[in-house]
Amino acid sequence: MSIEAFPESAGRELQNLQLRSNLRAATDTIRLKRARVVAELPDWDELRDAGRAIKADVLARLDDYLVQFESEVTAGGGHVHWARDAAEAGTIVTEIAQAHGVDEVVKVKSLTTDEIHLNDVLAAAGIRAVETDLAELILQLDGDWPSHILVAAIHRNRREIRDLFARTIAPGITSDDPADLAEASRVYLRQLFLRAKIGISGANFGVAETGTVCVVESEGNGRMCTTLPPVLVSILGIEKLVPRFDDLEVFLQLLPRSSTGERMNPYTSLWTGVTAGDGPQELHVVLLDNGRTRVLQDEIGRQALHCIRCSACLNVCPVYTRTGGHAYSSVYPGPIGAILTPQLVGIQNAASLPYASTLCGACYEVCPVKIDIPQVLLHLRAKAVRARGRSAESVVMRAAGWVFRGPRRLAFVQRLGRLGQLPFARNGRLRRLPPPLSGWTRSRDLKAVPRTSFRSWWRQR
Numbered sequence: 091m092s093i094e095a096f097p098e099s100a101g102r103e104l105q106n107l108q109l110r111s112n113l114r115a116a117t118d119t120i121r122l123k124r125a126r127v128v129a130e131l132p133d134w135d136e137l138r139d140a141g142r143a144i145k146a147d148v149l150a151r152l153d154d155y156l157v158q159f160e161s162e163v164t165a166g167g168g169h170v171h172w173a174r175d176a177a178e179a180g181t182i183v184t185e186i187a188q189a190h191g192v193d194e195v196v197k198v199k200s201l202t203t204d205e206i207h208l209n210d211v212l213a214a215a216g217i218r219a220v221e222t223d224l225a226e227l228i229l230q231l232d233g234d235w236p237s238h239i240l241v242a243a244i245h246r247n248r249r250e251i252r253d254l255f256a257r258t259i260a261p262g263i264t265s266d267d268p269a270d271l272a273e274a275s276r277v278y279l280r281q282l283f284l285r286a287k288i289g290i291s292g293a294n295f296g297v298a299e300t301g302t303v304c305v306v307e308s309e310g311n312g313r314m315c316t317t318l319p320p321v322l323v324s325i326l327g328i329e330k331l332v333p334r335f336d337d338l339e340v341f342l343q344l345l346p347r348s349s350t351g352e353r354m355n356p357y358t359s360l361w362t363g364v365t366a367g368d369g370p371q372e373l374h375v376v377l378l379d380n381g382r383t384r385v386l387q388d389e390i391g392r393q394a395l396h397c398i399r400c401s402a403c404l405n406v407c408p409v410y411t412r413t414g415g416h417a418y419s420s421v422y423p424g425p426i427g428a429i430l431t432p433q434l435v436g437i438q439n440a441a442s443l444p445y446a447s448t449l450c451g452a453c454y455e456v457c458p459v460k461i462d463i464p465q466v467l468l469h470l471r472a473k474a475v476r477a478r479g480r481s482a483e484s485v486v487m488r489a490a491g492w493v494f495r496g497p498r499r500l501a502f503v504q505r506l507g508r509l510g511q512l513p514f515a516r517n518g519r520l521r522r523l524p525p526p527l528s529g530w531t532r533s534r535d536l537k538a539v540p541r542t543s544f545r546s547w548w549r550q551r
């Protein structure tokens with residue numbers, strides 16, 4: 091199914107001044123914090139190389155690592171389920187919930203479950219999935235969806251949140267102090283944690299060597315969710331594996347510094363199978379493909395599967411920091427969304443996303459696993475053009491190629507341009523062009539064709 095074209099959604103989001111000012115304040119703060127803690131590590135670049143190398147190895151031997159992970163989880167007393175797509179994953183989780191006769195589950199923030207629309211699937215089966223991450227809870231209460239990978243409610247300010255809580259979970263609350271808002275959510279969530287029979291989580295990493303699942307988070311709600319209910323269901327994209335337990339050492343340094351600008355995550359939860367008398371007594375791990383093996387086939391595009399969802403690329407992107415995440419019409423916003431979503435849903439269904447970038451390269455510079463996002467963007471643009479087939483743009487480009495191949499033709503067209511621009515040029519700039527070129531000058535000026543070309547200037551000397 092096609093997603094809304096980026097120019098339309100971005101145009102709409104840009105009208106929201108509150109969103110833009112919230113985004114600017116939040117991304118500026120996180121960006122500066124990240125830069126500070128990254129500068130503390132003299133071997134930061136080597137760590138990035140190590141992260142990239144581990145991820146490349148995982149993708150090269152994914153079949154082996156997945157089987158190893160499955161056998162370790164099973165040996166630890168867990169159950170592994172394989173889901174080819176969102177529908178299969180939804181069915182697996184629904185059947186587990188139905189087998190336990192529950193009509194409510196608690197969830198810790200997980201992009202993977204958002205990707206497969208798990209809450210809607212469960213709701214259709216009469217099961218209420220309650221988000222327990224504070225930001226996710228805020229969005230769920232208001233029927234909204236995340237606009238940032240990490241700071242899901244980055245587009246909301248605390249007054250909006252106070253008003254929302256007053257209408258929903260904390261009638262009578264008047265304070266918009268963050269501590270009071272957190273307390274209101276804590277009181278509401280605590281009773282849900284205590285009565286929940288099933289917890290659902292995503293995962294940051296799965297360790298093939300040991301069958302360990304790892305979740306990192308900042309609030310502790312994730313740990314409640316993964317330890318209090320007697321049944322735990324964890325859903326992992328198949329690319330989330332790392333080969334060895336020791337590999338976590340690399341990623342647990344890269345991730346917090348790149349994401350929240352912290353030296354370490356406040357909560358790092360690891361569980362391996364089940365342990366009698368401690369934590370959930372029934373563990374299900376769902377390994378989700380949902381397009382990932384198709385991405386793996388693409389030698390350039392597969393880098394997107396290295397992503398550890400730190401969100402550093404969002405915070406530095408000049409496009410994301412203006413439009414916010416909703417403009418990307420996907421759970422994966424920003425530069426990573428621009429390269430991952432078109433590959434997961436098919437380029438023909440998200441052809442505008444690879445163009446949601448200035449190609450400035452800031453995302454590549456901060457990416458902790460050195461994903462060459464600009465390279466993948468260009469690769470996907472080429473694919474989008476090929477998928478479109480013959481279009482007005484391809485005809486114009488072919489004509490331009492023909493003109494540029496002959497110096498006389500180029501000189502002729504330049505002369506034509508100089509004459510044609512006369513009614514529109516002011517002070518060396520074209521501020522408004524007629525259709526079909528008007529799209530270019532709608533939001534920016536075009537430099538006028540200079541009076542003298544370089545070639546004639548050169549000839550005169």
Ligand code: SF4
Pocket residue numbers: 348396397398399400401402403404425426453456457458459460461
């Ligand atoms: S692409 Fe790189 S910078 Fe962006 S979220 Fe993924 S790991 Fe982080």
